[in-house]
Structure formats: structure tokens, C-alpha cells
Amino acid sequence: MNETQLSEIYAQRSSRLTEALARYRLDALALNPGPTLTYLTGLNFHLMERPVVALFTPDKPPVIVHPELEKAKIEALPFPATTFPYGEDPTEWPAAFRRATQYAGVKASRVGVEPTRMRLLEFHYLKEAAPEADFVFAEEALALLRACKDETEIANMRRAVQIAQQALRATLSIIQPGVSEREIAAELSLQLLRAGSDAELAFQPIVSGGPNSANPHAVPGERRLQNGDLLVIDWGAVYHGYVSDLTRTFAIGKVEAEYQRIADVVEQANAAGRAAARPGVACQEVDHAAREVITNAGYGEYFIHRTGHGIGMEGHEAPYIRQGNPQPLEPGMAFTVEPGIYLPGRGGVRIEDNVVITAGGAETLSDLPRDLQILPL
Amino acid sequence: MNETQLSEIYAQRSSRLTEALARYRLDALALNPGPTLTYLTGLNFHLMERPVVALFTPDKPPVIVHPELEKAKIEALPFPATTFPYGEDPTEWPAAFRRATQYAGVKASRVGVEPTRMRLLEFHYLKEAAPEADFVFAEEALALLRACKDETEIANMRRAVQIAQQALRATLSIIQPGVSEREIAAELSLQLLRAGSDAELAFQPIVSGGPNSANPHAVPGERRLQNGDLLVIDWGAVYHGYVSDLTRTFAIGKVEAEYQRIADVVEQANAAGRAAARPGVACQEVDHAAREVITNAGYGEYFIHRTGHGIGMEGHEAPYIRQGNPQPLEPGMAFTVEPGIYLPGRGGVRIEDNVVITAGGAETLSDLPRDLQILPL
Numbered sequence: 001m002n003e004t005q006l007s008e009i010y011a012q013r014s015s016r017l018t019e020a021l022a023r024y025r026l027d028a029l030a031l032n033p034g035p036t037l038t039y040l041t042g043l044n045f046h047l048m049e050r051p052v053v054a055l056f057t058p059d060k061p062p063v064i065v066h067p068e069l070e071k072a073k074i075e076a077l078p079f080p081a082t083t084f085p086y087g088e089d090p091t092e093w094p095a096a097f098r099r100a101t102q103y104a105g106v107k108a109s110r111v112g113v114e115p116t117r118m119r120l121l122e123f124h125y126l127k128e129a130a131p132e133a134d135f136v137f138a139e140e141a142l143a144l145l146r147a148c149k150d151e152t153e154i155a156n157m158r159r160a161v162q163i164a165q166q167a168l169r170a171t172l173s174i175i176q177p178g179v180s181e182r183e184i185a186a187e188l189s190l191q192l193l194r195a196g197s198d199a200e201l202a203f204q205p206i207v208s209g210g211p212n213s214a215n216p217h218a219v220p221g222e223r224r225l226q227n228g229d230l231l232v233i234d235w236g237a238v239y240h241g242y243v244s245d246l247t248r249t250f251a252i253g254k255v256e257a258e259y260q261r262i263a264d265v266v267e268q269a270n271a272a273g274r275a276a277a278r279p280g281v282a283c284q285e286v287d288h289a290a291r292e293v294i295t296n297a298g299y300g301e302y303f304i305h306r307t308g309h310g311i312g313m314e315g316h317e318a319p320y321i322r323q324g325n326p327q328p329l330e331p332g333m334a335f336t337v338e339p340g341i342y343l344p345g346r347g348g349v350r351i352e353d354n355v356v357i358t359a360g361g362a363e364t365l366s367d368l369p370r371d372l373q374i375l376p377l
Numbered sequence: 378m379n380e381t382q383l384s385e386i387y388a389q390r391s392s393r394l395t396e397a398l399a400r401y402r403l404d405a406l407a408l409n410p411g412p413t414l415t416y417l418t419g420l421n422f423h424l425m426e427r428p429v430v431a432l433f434t435p436d437k438p439p440v441i442v443h444p445e446l447e448k449a450k451i452e453a454l455p456f457p458a459t460t461f462p463y464g465e466d467p468t469e470w471p472a473a474f475r476r477a478t479q480y481a482g483v484k485a486s487r488v489g490v491e492p493t494r495m496r497l498l499e500f501h502y503l504k505e506a507a508p509e510a511d512f513v514f515a516e517e518a519l520a521l522l523r524a525c526k527d528e529t530e531i532a533n534m535r536r537a538v539q540i541a542q543q544a545l546r547a548t549l550s551i552i553q554p555g556v557s558e559r560e561i562a563a564e565l566s567l568q569l570l571r572a573g574s575d576a577e578l579a580f581q582p583i584v585s586g587g588p589n590s591a592n593p594h595a596v597p598g599e600r601r602l603q604n605g606d607l608l609v610i611d612w613g614a615v616y617h618g619y620v621s622d623l624t625r626t627f628a629i630g631k632v633e634a635e636y637q638r639i640a641d642v643v644e645q646a647n648a649a650g651r652a653a654a655r656p657g658v659a660c661q662e663v664d665h666a667a668r669e670v671i672t673n674a675g676y677g678e679y680f681i682h683r684t685g686h687g688i689g690m691e692g693h694e695a696p697y698i699r700q701g702n703p704q705p706l707e708p709g710m711a712f713t714v715e716p717g718i719y720l721p722g723r724g725g726v727r728i729e730d731n732v733v734i735t736a737g738g739a740e741t742l743s744d745l746p747r748d749l750q751i752l753p754l
Binding site: 044045046047048049068069070071072073088089091113114115116117118119120121123124137185186189190193194199200201203204205214215216217218219220304305306309315316317320322323324 | 421422423424425426445446447449450465466468490491492493494495496497498500501514562563566567570571576577578580581582591592593594595596597681682683686692693694697699700701
């Protein structure tokens with residue numbers, strides 16, 4: 001993309017932000033580094049011990065407080081910004097924040113902040129610099145801003161899914177009894193990079209075998225696969241900053257009949273969830289469609305999490321596909337459908353796909369087989 | 378390590394925490410997921426939209442508020458803990474936090490929090506649950522807790538350095554004019570995993586060539602190397618959760634004389650910084666030793682950052698090797714020495730090593746050549 005196209009994208013996003021601020025009666029938005037800042041500016045920083053904050057208001061270019069040594073990044077922005085750099089001595093930092101909030105005019109304003117992103121560090125400097133401002137959790141305003149993806153974003157997500165699928169296929173050949181979870185996770189991470197993933201993965205692959213597969217968020221460990229195990233692999237790639245997040249479950253050799261049974265139920269639940277997804281349907285209805293299949297099969301109490309979560313620049317973002325969420329789906333919304341059944345101490349099955357709402361329904365971006373395949377191949 | 382050894386490690390760390398709380402007159406510590414929580418419990422969570430908080434007090438086992446679906450991780454802890462799980466519906470979460478803070482007895486206490494880690498999300502639930510508590514920034518108490526590494530920790534860091542060095546050596550063969558920064562970064566990430574790094578890197582390699590090398594925190598881009606470029610590579614591995622962080626600078630073919638000159642100055646500054654490091658010396662003296670070499674060579678204004686930062690479970694942690702930091706070095710403290718000279722619009726040089734303070738001096742963990750090597754080899 002050339003600089004003109006980039007400035008156009010950021011101008012569009014900036015005007016969508018201005019609308020969102022107006023709708024939620026916010027005078028300004030204060031962001032620290034994270035996906036929303038990247039979405040609005042392209043800026044990318046690690047969260048470190050030095051605070052970085054950008055202030056967005058409807059009538060001025062963004063105002064950015066940042067360490068002097070990040071100057072080059074800020075100067076490369078394809079749009080104007082007003083910057084307040086500070087040096088290495090933390091006693092200088094409050095003054096930079098005071099000048100920035102004064103310049104941005106956020107003194108006695110309603111200022112939106114991101115509760116899942118902003119740390120007490122940045123908030124402390126902001127609050128000291130603008131003690132009369134009213135800081136408001138703005139997750140709802142911001143969720144809507146990023147939830148509906150444009151075509152470039154969807155193309156990136158589609159590519160992130162393809163990269164993930166290619167990496168898993170390349171990893172299957174090493175999976176057999178005696179191989180450890182950690183070895184499989186390392187090989188899969190390597191294959192993700194080889195297949196073209198951005199170097200910084202959104203999350204480390206989950207590879208959990210045997211009893212560990214009954215823990216949805218297990219960390220890959222030293223346990224070695226055994227015949228009769230279920231094996232859950234939950235992994236994803238990142239492409240131009242956009243994430244994929246898939247799960248497939250495998251049988252190591254012959255498994256007990258109930259494992260095949262729960263794999264069939266979860267496959268049906270996954271299909272039912274995806275089939276329910278279309279514009280106007282509430283998130284909770286997609287959850288219900290998947291959950292009903294599992295409940296009717298008698299495993300309701302073993303489906304211990306929501307059916308899915310939004311996906312985009314973050315591995316988890318709005319919309320959340322859970323009971324009690326009335327948010328209607330809109331074209332461009334992207335999310336996971338990932339029902340599971342977890343039998344404590346024995347094993348679990350989860351099947352996860354990535355779905356994008358289209359004008360007339362939904363597109364599933366992932367197409368790896370969903371039935372319980374037996375490994376080694 | 379077996380379970381008994383693990384419980385001993387956590388018991389030791391817990392009693393060091395109790396001392397630190399007493400020294401800083403804190404009644405409790407509230408942590409969200411991050412390195413300090415991992416240090417004290419071994420627990421590892423991504424920061425997500427669901428809040429996880431652990432409360433530590435001198436007289437009770439840790440109290441943990443967590444999503445139901447993380448139960449298996451908590452049950453696997455090698456020590457007792459009292460848990461307050463909650464379900465998928467966010468309206469349940471405040472009650473879980475109220476019960477946890479009541480049980481922990483932190484109602485009207487001084488409760489330490491980590492400003493660089495705790496988000497407004499967790500803080501919001503904590504404050505609602507214990508409105509009379511006085512939340513205090515505890516970075517100083519916690520920095521001391523983790524800054525002095527034990528032998529197991531240092532062994533992990535030594536291995537993380539070896540893995541990083543092996544990965545860089547394996548990457549050098551692809552570096553030549555025409556190769557892009559992004560391609561080198563991808564190959565280096567892949568080689569890090571192949572050499573045995575944990576899959577989740579602490580940071581994405583910085584690979585910056587030509588004018589980009591004048592930006593200390595550049596993000597690898599599409600620019601292709603040209604003859605006459607300086608090339609800065611800043612990378613690290615992770616081993617058992619412990620980080621290495623190294624930088625070397627290369628010349629692509631023949632470079633102008635001033636580039637060789639600044640490379641020599643930075644190499645001397647790096648050596649001077651490392652030579653100054655020993656127990657009892659203040660952080661600012663190590664900074665001064667490195668900075669003086671660069672200033673005396675006439676490049677002081679182009680060394681635009683501090684000389685280094687602590688390193689361990691995080692890529693950046695205490696002690697900070699900067700002007701104005703009187704903190705004396707102690708055996709077990711580990712940090713980077715990474716002076717640099719950055720000529721805007723032209724190019725930069727940085728040379729970074731990892732150092733651990735010993736009883737009698739300091740050990741440099743890294744030993745790759747530091748002089749300006751010419752590539753392709």
C-alpha cells in the first residue's frame with residue numbers, strides 16, 4: 001500500500017472514531033499501545049516501563065506523548081500528529097503529560113479509556129495531568145469501531161487462516177506416541193513462521209494430550225503422547241497484524257468409544273453454530289445453536305466455556321459469542337466458533353473455525369477436516 | 378524439577394515476598410497475570426478480557442479470582458491456594474471479587490499493585506470489591522523481589538543467550554544485499570525456535586538496515602539491504618521463561634569511514650560499561666562509564682537512550698542502567714549493556730550484551746564478536 005492509500009485508511013478510521021465518540025458522548029479518547037492504537041495510527045509499541053499515550057479529539061490531529069527514542073516511528077506516520085517526547089529521567093514525564101493534555105484540551109472532558117489495555121502506569125500520568133477529566137470505560141464504543149472488518153482486513157484474516165492450515169499440515173508428520181506436547185508446539189510454531197506468519201504470534205499453540213486435553217487453556221508440557229490419547233491443537237497465525245485461531249482434535253491410535261462419540265457431537269455443534277451465523281442474529285443465538293447440540297447429547301455440563309469470541313487484530317475481541325449477549329451480528333464481523341466437551345481427568349475435544357459475517361450469511365475461512373482423524377497418519 | 382523442589386522454590390519466594398511487604402508496610406499484594414505472578418506461583422495466563430487476580434497476604438495461602446475454565450491450571454499448583462472461580466457472564470464477576478477480597482481480609486488495607494502490569498480492568502473489580510483499601514504502587518518492593526536471580530534462574534538465562542547466539546550464527550548465511558529486513562527477521566525467529574527457544578519470544582527481532590538502523594526501536598520492514606548499509610540486529614531467546622536480549626551491528630559490504638569509527642566507539646563504550654559492573658557500584662555509574670566513551674568521542678548527542686535495563690522473566694525490568702539511578706548493583710542482578718550511536722537519516726550502531734553481577738565482579742553471558750563484521754561472510 002502506498003502512503004496515499006494509507007493516509008486514506010487512517011482518515012476513514014479517524015472519522016469513524018469521531019462518530020463513535022459523538023455517539024457515546026465522549027470528548028476525547030486516550031489510548032496506550034495496543035491494537036486500537038495500531039488500528040487508528042499504524043503505530044506499534046511493546047508495553048514497556050515507559051508510558052506512551054495518544055489523545056484523540058474530534059478537532060485536532062492525534063496528540064502523542066512518547067519516549068524520545070521512539071521519535072523515528074512517530075515521524076514516519078502518514079498523517080500529521082502533535083508530539084510530546086520525554087527523556088530517560090522519569091521525573092520529566094509528568095510535565096510532558098501536562099503539556100499534552102493541555103494542548104489536546106482534555107482538561108475537564110469526558111475521556112474514553114480502554115480497560116482491557118490501559119495500565120495503572122499510563123492512567124496515573126493521565127490523571128495527574130488532567131485531574132478534572134472524567135475517565136470513562138469506552139470498550140463498547142471501541143468494540144463497534146473495530147468489530148466490522150473491511151475487505152483488506154478480511155483478506156489478511158483469510159491469509160492468516162491459510163498460513164495456519166499449511167503449518168498444521170506440515171506438523172502432522174511428526175505426531176506419534178512418544179512425542180511431547182512441547183516438541184509438537186515448537187515444530188508448529190516454526191512451521192507457522194515458515195508458512196509466512198508474522199514473527200510475533202498472537203498466542204503460543206496449545207498442544208494438550210491425554211488428560212491435559214480436558215483443560216481448555218493447557219500449556220504445552222513434557223508429557224509424551226500415548227496410544228489412546230485425545231490430542232487437542234489450538235493454534236493460529238498472524239498476517240499483517242491479523243490473527244487466525246483454529247482448533248482441531250486428533251486420536252492417537254485407537255481411542256475409547258466415548259471419545260469418538262464426543263468428537264461427533266462437537267463436530268455437529270460446530271456445524272450448528274456456524275450455520276446459525278448471519279446478519280441480524282444475536283451472538284447468544286449462535287452460542288445457543290452450538291450449545292443445544294451438546295446439551296441434547298447429554299454433555300452440557302462438560303462444555304465449560306462460551307462458543308466463541310471475535311477475532312481480528314486481537315486473538316480475543318468483540319463480538320463475544322456467549323449466553324446473554326444480545327449484540328446482533330453485522331456484515332464484516334469476524335469470530336470463532338469453538339464448542340468443546342471436556343471429560344475431567346480423561347480428555348477433551350474442541351473444534352474451532354473462523355467465521356466472517358457476509359451480506360447474506362457467513363463465510364467459514366477455515367476448511368481443514370473436522371472429524372476425529374487418527375494419528376500417526 | 379519435581380513437585381517437592383517446586384514447592385520449596387515457591388515457599389522461598391513467598392517468604393521473600395512477606396519480607397518485602399513488611400519492609401514497604403504493605404498488608405497485601407494484588408497481582409494480575411504477568412511475570413511477578415509467574416515468579417510467585419508458576420501460573421501463566423495471557424492478558425484477556427476476563428480478569429484474573431491473585432491476592433497475597435502474609436498469613437494465608439494465595440487467594441485467586443479466575444474464570445472457571447482456568448480451573449485445571451489452578452488445581453495443578455504445587456501449593457495450597459483458595460480460589461474464587463466465576464462463569465462466562467460478566468455480571469457474576471463482581472461477586473467473585475467481593476468474596477475473594479473479604480476472604481483475604483484486604484478490606485481496609487494497604488494493597489500493593491504493579492503499575493506496569495495491572496490494567497484498569499482488574500483494578501476496577503478490585504476497587505469495587507474493596508472500596509476502603511488503599512492501593513499503592515509497589516514497583517520498588519517488587520523490583521527488589523525479582524532483581525537478584527538465583528542459580529537456576531541464571532542457568533536459564535545463560536542457556537537463553539546460547540540459544541540466541543546459535544540462532545544468529547545460523548541466520549548470517551542469508552544476509553546479503555537485496556534481502557529484506559522482514560525476511561531476515563523471519564529467518565532469525567525460525568532459527569531461535571530451532572535452537573531451542575520457548576515458542577513465545579519476549580520480543581520480535583529488530584532488524585534495521587541503512588537509515589532505519591538510526592531508529593533504536595525500528596520494526597522490520599520491506600526495505601532491502603544495500604551495499605554500504607549498517608545493519609542492526611537486536612534479538613533474544615526465551616528459555617524456561619527467562620529472556621536473553623542481544624544486539625550486534627554489521628556492515629553490508631564496504632561502509633563509509635565514519636560508520637567504522639562509530640562502531641569502534643560503541644564497542645569501547647560497551648566494554649567500559651561491562652568493566653564498570655560489580656557489586657556496590659550504582660546503576661548510574663555503569664551508564665556513565667559507557668556514556669563517557671561516546672561523549673569523549675564527540676557523539677554524546679547521538680546516544681539517545683540509557684545504557685541498559687534489567688533482564689530476567691521480562692525483557693525490560695529492574696535494575697535500569699540510566700543516569701540518575703543510584704540503585705547499587707548486587708550479586709545476582711542481571712541486565713543489558715547496550716550503548717549505541719544513531720546518525721539520523723544515515724545509520725546506527727548498537728552493541729548489546731547480557732551481564733550478571735557475581736560476588737566479585739560481573740559475568741558477561743554473551744560472547745559473539747563485537748567488532749563490525751562485514752556481510753555477506
